[in-house]
Amino acid sequence: MAGVITVRLPDGSTKELPAGTTALGMASSIGKRLAAAAVAAVVDGAEVDLDTVLPDGAEVAVVTADSDAGRTVLRHSTAHVLAQAVVDLWPGAQYAIGPAIADGFYYDFSLPGGATFSDDDLEQITTKMRAIMAEDQPFVRQEHAIDEGLALFADQPFKREIITGVAGDSALQAEASADFVPDAAVVTTYRNTDSFVDLCRGPHVPSTGRLGHFALQRVAGAYWRGDEKRPQLQRIYGTAWESDKALAEYLTRLEEAERRDHRRIGAELDLFSFPSEIGSGLAVFHPKGAAIRRLMEDYSRQRHEAGGYQFVYSPHITKADLFEISGHLQSFAEGMFPPIEIDEGQSYYLKPMNCPMHILIFRSRQRSYRELPMRLFEFGTVYRYEKSGVVHGLTRVRGLTMDDSHIFCTRDQMAGELDSVLTFVLDVLRDFGLDDFYLELSTRPEGKAVGSDEDWHDATEALRAAAQDKGLELVMDEGGGAFYGPKISVQARDAIGRYWQVSTIQLDYNLPARFGLEFIGADNGRHQPVMIHRALFGSVERFFAILLEHYAGALPTWLMPVQVVVLPVRDDHNDYAETVADSCRKAGVRATVDIADEPLGARIRRWKMEKVPYILVVGDDDANSSTVGVNARGSERPDRGVGVDAFVAAVVAEVESKGSPEIRRDSAAGAAGR
RNA sequence: GCCGGUGUGGCGCAGUGGCAGCGCAGGCGAUUUGUAAUCGUCAGGUCGUGGGUUCGACUCCCACCACCGGCUCCA
Numbered sequence: 132m133a134g135v136i137t138v139r140l141p142d143g144s145t146k147e148l149p150a151g152t153t154a155l156g157m158a159s160s161i162g163k164r165l166a167a168a169a170v171a172a173v174v175d176g177a178e179v180d181l182d183t184v185l186p187d188g189a190e191v192a193v194v195t196a197d198s199d200a201g202r203t204v205l206r207h208s209t210a211h212v213l214a215q216a217v218v219d220l221w222p223g224a225q226y227a228i229g230p231a232i233a234d235g236f237y238y239d240f241s242l243p244g245g246a247t248f249s250d251d252d253l254e255q256i257t258t259k260m261r262a263i264m265a266e267d268q269p270f271v272r273q274e275h276a277i278d279e280g281l282a283l284f285a286d287q288p289f290k291r292e293i294i295t296g297v298a299g300d301s302a303l304q305a306e307a308s309a310d311f312v313p314d315a316a317v318v319t320t321y322r323n324t325d326s327f328v329d330l331c332r333g334p335h336v337p338s339t340g341r342l343g344h345f346a347l348q349r350v351a352g353a354y355w356r357g358d359e360k361r362p363q364l365q366r367i368y369g370t371a372w373e374s375d376k377a378l379a380e381y382l383t384r385l386e387e388a389e390r391r392d393h394r395r396i397g398a399e400l401d402l403f404s405f406p407s408e409i410g411s412g413l414a415v416f417h418p419k420g421a422a423i424r425r426l427m428e429d430y431s432r433q434r435h436e437a438g439g440y441q442f443v444y445s446p447h448i449t450k451a452d453l454f455e456i457s458g459h460l461q462s463f464a465e466g467m468f469p470p471i472e473i474d475e476g477q478s479y480y481l482k483p484m485n486c487p488m489h490i491l492i493f494r495s496r497q498r499s500y501r502e503l504p505m506r507l508f509e510f511g512t513v514y515r516y517e518k519s520g521v522v523h524g525l526t527r528v529r530g531l532t533m534d535d536s537h538i539f540c541t542r543d544q545m546a547g548e549l550d551s552v553l554t555f556v557l558d559v560l561r562d563f564g565l566d567d568f569y570l571e572l573s574t575r576p577e578g579k580a581v582g583s584d585e586d587w588h589d590a591t592e593a594l595r596a597a598a599q600d601k602g603l604e605l606v607m608d609e610g611g612g613a614f615y616g617p618k619i620s621v622q623a624r625d626a627i628g629r630y631w632q633v634s635t636i637q638l639d640y641n642l643p644a645r646f647g648l649e650f651i652g653a654d655n656g657r658h659q660p661v662m663i664h665r666a667l668f669g670s671v672e673r674f675f676a677i678l679l680e681h682y683a684g685a686l687p688t689w690l691m692p693v694q695v696v697v698l699p700v701r702d703d704h705n706d707y708a709e710t711v712a713d714s715c716r717k718a719g720v721r722a723t724v725d726i727a728d729e730p731l732g733a734r735i736r737r738w739k740m741e742k743v744p745y746i747l748v749v750g751d752d753d754a755n756s757s758t759v760g761v762n763a764r765g766s767e768r769p770d771r772g773v774g775v776d777a778f779v780a781a782v783v784a785e786v787e788s789k790g791s792p793e794i795r796r797d798s799a800a801g802a803a804g805r
Numbered sequence: 806g807c808c809g810g811u812g813u814g815g816c817g818c819a820g821u822g823g824c825a826g827c828g829c830a831g832g833c834g835a836u837u838u839g840u841a842a843u844c845g846u847c848a849g850g851u852c853g854u855g856g857g858u859u860c861g862a863c864u865c866c867c868a869c870c871a872c873c874g875g876c877u878c879c880a
Contacts, residue, residue: 237875247808247809248808248809249809249810250809250810348874349809349810349874349875350808350809350810350874350875351808351809351874351875351876352807352808352809352875352876353807353808353875353876353877354807354808354876354877357876357877358877359806359807359876359877359878363807363808363876364808364876365808365809366808366809366875366876368874368875394872394873398816399816405871405872407853407870407871407872410871411870411871411872457880458880459880462880463879463880465878466878466879466880483880484880486880515879515880517878517879518806518807518877518878518879519806519871520806520807520808520875520876520877520878521806521877521878521879522872523873527879613880614880615880664880698839698840699838700837700838700839700840701837701838701839702837702838703837727837727838728836728837728838729836729838729842729843730836730837730838730842730843731838731839731840732838732839732840732841732842732843733838733841733842733843734838734840734841735840735841735842736840736841736842737841737842738841739840739841740841746840748839748840749839750838750839751839752839753839760839760840762840762841768840769839769840771839771840
């Protein structure tokens with residue numbers, strides 16, 4: 132019957148509506164709440180504005196503000212308002228692109244006369260944006276032919292460039308500008324007022340009044356289309372959410388991340404520093420930080436030894452020749468410190484990688500297949516000339532120590548070796564408390580790869596098989612491998628949901644060939660070994676930082692330099708406190724006594740801030756009955772009258788299981804609650 | 806490397822051209838403490854470095870260094 136259409140909803144049901152009903156109309160027919168929360172719709176798989184008239188038989192879903200897709204719409208629309216505000220405040224400003232990104236949005240501008248934003252500008256821009264939102268201006272969608280579009284943006288060169296791109300190679304442009312998906316020879320715009328129109332595929336919220344839960348965060352420079360040879364634009368970052376509550380929660384999350392910042396924790400706990408006298412990106416580890424690092428390294432050594440790795444050492448500098456043979460000088464010279472010239476033109480470089488050294492160890496004599504797989508391991512300190520703007524705490528430094536292994540094996544051993552290496556790596560990471568992973572497989576890059584198609588195929592499939600065997604999510608990074616071989620990287624999720632790339636396992640066809648590596652096979656012939664590069668922590672410094680952020684400084688007991696501190700209540704309890712500490716030490720628990728020359732509360736506070744796992748308070752009652760009062764990290768109230776032996780045994784067990792007091796407390800609380 | 810910001814005792818901060826301050830931490834003294842800050846007192850800074858402007862610079866200008874947020878890069 133004419134005048135009625137039927138649409139299908141996401142739950143499979145159908146709904147009859149008068150012809151001409153818009154997506155918003157449909158939402159209203161379902162419920163007021165839904166209509167109020169709606170910001171866009173998906174019709175037959177395409178995201179559209181709410182005022183889109185529904186065709187008969189369409190599949191329709193309402194996009195609400197509190198969904199990921201809905202927030203994207205909010206953020207994108209807020210970005211438009213930002214652009215409108217900036218153009219209003221800086222007449223003649225050119226606006227480039229303003230997409231939604233994870234948790235927010237940005238917009239790039241070129242200001243008249245090369246002016247730049249400063250943080251102070253954000254306030255007046257925000258005020259202007261709120262004014263635009265208060266006016267509740269509609270977002271009006273229009274379609275234009277290419278030449279119309281070019282005329283419309285006559286004084287907006289960045290928009291013209293995008294439009295010109297649309298007219299040209301559309302696939303390429305879609306790649307270049309995530310903000311914009313071109314469609315044949317038509318461009319779409321959204322107009323808020325006579326004075327502001329932006330090129331955009333949409334969808335947008337119906338009007339600016341639907342926005343408002345936003346905050347501008349910072350200004351930054353950003354190259355046009357991410358190309359450092361192109362002009363640098365002025366970028367403003369912001370965030371926007373469906374409600375003030377969601378916005379506040381997000382800002383709280385940012386604060387939490389700030390509290391966990393390893394640079395802050397490193398300073399608070401006196402773990403490391405970056406003296407400017409030494410140079411940018413070069414850390415020194417203080418005693419407490421060094422103690423933690425040593426525990427990490429010692430455990431790693433222990434595991435590697437058990438895992439059949441052989442330990443080697445190599446120097447920090449080498450003649451240029453070595454990195455010419457390896458190819459690093461040709462490819463990565465700008466990432467290396469400049470050479471040291473000695474002995475009439477002889478150049479020495481600080482090593483940026485350990486692999487050539489390990490290769491020379493392999494090549495130092497003839498090798499038999501019986502020696503393979505040969506797994507060489509070293510905590511190898513390398514130096515990389517990171518550009519001045521990129522150094523960042525311990526995560527991006529100029530001097531770092533890789534827990535670097537190079538495995539030489541036969542082609543037949545390759546698949547099995549990859550599998551066991553991956554198992555080993557995940558196992559050790561779990562011991563450090565990282566247990567939520569996904570894997571990323573980086574495949575052959577276009578064009579510049581070395582090695583035969585067959586080699587690449589075999590290696591990639593071997594990596595894929597090893598990865599799939601682990602039952603973890605596998606994400607493809609097509610074309611993301613290095614020129615010399617495919618790679619698996621392990622991405623670990625931390626306590627607040629951030630992913631960090633830690634371990635990498637990489638096949639290499641390049642270096643064995645460049646160095647002419649060979650071994651004598653069972654057939655008495657010469658063969659080239661396969662080489663696997665493997666880093667587990669990646670960089671020890673960076674892994675240290677990841678652990679600090681993951682645990683917010685409260686490391687598991689086995690990694691804490693001081694595990695137990697004993698506080699005598701009065702100074703006549705000092706001797707008993709020493710006895711307790713001795714009992715700990717005898718069991719291999721790191722314990723110290725903090726004598727009673729300050730009030731107990733003050734001492735407890737100090738050690739709490741140190742994040743010591745266990746604070747023991749001992750007084751008359753304890754000295755009389757060989758007990759301690761246990762104040763475990765993370766607990767609200769102390770546990771009085773615990774027997775010394777029982778306490779020590781519990782800590783020993785916790786160290787053995789690589790646990791933390793917080794976890795033990797939870798399970799204990801669960802048991803006590805019954 | 807590029808854009809923006811910041812740099813004041815060990816740490817966190819105040820100080821808009823005219824005598825460098827506060828809190829915490831530190832030293833000393835007193836306090837003898839039962840679960841997150843006892844009281845008093847003392848000391849500590851050529852204000853990131855180097856130039857310049859000025860009668861006078863923490864303050865204004867220039868260069869450099871370092872750090873922070875991004876961009877680009879990350880073997």
